[in-house]
């Protein structure tokens with residue numbers, strides 16, 4: 001297991017007939033709304049852009065009460081890196097969304113490429129389960145809903161989202177700004193607070209936090225305050241300000257990154273570098289080309305280029321929708337998983353046919369010694385492999401809220417989980433999947449979920 005989110009688990013997997021090539025497999029309990037299908041559709045769409053920052057999906061499938069995606073493996077997330085690197089410096093590369101908003105921008109949803117490969121210089125965006133298309137079929141901006149259900153992760157969501165306003169493109173940038181503050185100052189004061197207290201802190205602490213950050217952070221904040229749902233962010237301007245932070249810190253694209261050989265923390269990361277092949281490792285990555293930093297003499301953004309809070313009241317968003325093409329996203333408990341008809345009684349020890357199965361555990365290198373018998377933080381000792389979770393503190397990460405199961409109680413903590421064992425139908429491989437308690441109690445099925453990855457067509 002290499003990652004765990006609020007709704008599923010991510011494993012490093014290998015195809016049995018080619019055990020040296022590793023992939024990642026994200027598995028989730030099948031609910032009425034298949035988030036992994038949304039994620040898959042986005043991956044497919046992004047593939048067209050041929051951006052090196054995309055994660056390539058290999059297979060989408062479902063088996064009994066699980067859905068899964070097999071995708072290219074990446075390295076540690078920025079959340080993992082931040083916990084590992086003492087002075088917590090991370091570079092943020094460019095990214096731009098044209099049609100979709102992510103709605104869950106946070107450090108654990110960005111990951112560098114596999115350590116020790118060319119892609120360790122890239123940052124990939126993960127987890128498209130909450131993405132939303134801002135445009136309808138006629139390519140018009142969808143009308144904002146009067147009230148939008150809470151989606152995202154409390155410490156990183158914007159104040160608009162706290163107020164249940166329709167999330168827009170600027171809200172992803174607010175989350176990015178909170179992330180940048182966190183990286184710069186080591187933490188956010190509201191990290192473990194309730195939703196209500198987090199909102200208050202975000203309202204009252206932002207000035208004092210920004211006073212301790214590079215001046216460009218305040219510029220970004222002032223600019224974001226002028227944006228609304230329908231006002232498209234000026235990506236060139238925002239990128240210009242981000243690049244300016246790089247230049248003012250004297251970072252250059254050819255500098256070794258913190259985790260690279262020759263970088264300030266290579267001794268921590270060297271032992272974790274890739275020892276096995278993974279898909280995509282042959283790509284060459286030229287950061288100078290990719291970052292395309294402004295040439296000397298280009299515009300330098302000043303404080304005066306941005307309105308100050310209070311100087312420009314952002315206009316309220318225009319009309320809200322009465323009934324339009326907006327997908328109705330309900331807030332409230334998710335439906336119980338569909339009852340599963342009798343689990344198969346047939347167990348066979350026949351060897352799997354070549355190319356037809358994917359093992360749940362990589363048989364080549366033992367990664368960690370996690371026993372998922374509770375959701376308490378489990379110490380993980382990385383023992384090798386291209387990717388490492390580094391700290392193993394998955395269960396402490398702030399989790400995304402999709403269809404929030406516990407809103408009525410006003411409690412923002414994550415629901416406890418129980419463990420179900422996934423048995424591979426044709427081999428003896430098993431893996432334990434933590435399952436949120438609200439999905440196993442009551443009318444839900446208690447049958448052990450079974451995961452079988454069908455042959456690739």
Ligand SMILES: Nc1ncnc2c1ncn2[C@@H]1O[C@H](COP(=O)(O)OP(=O)(O)OP(=O)(O)O)[C@@H](O)[C@H]1O
Pocket residue numbers: 002003004005006007008009010024026055071072073074075076077104108109111126127129387397398399400
């Ligand atoms: N392709 C991948 N390769 C390697 N690790 C991955 C990959 N995809 C996800 N992970 C790891 O698994 C973690 C959880 O994945 P993801 O965010 O997609 O799950 P989630 O259930 O949607 O989580 P959350 O509730 O926190 O949003 C990530 O932070 C990352 O460390």
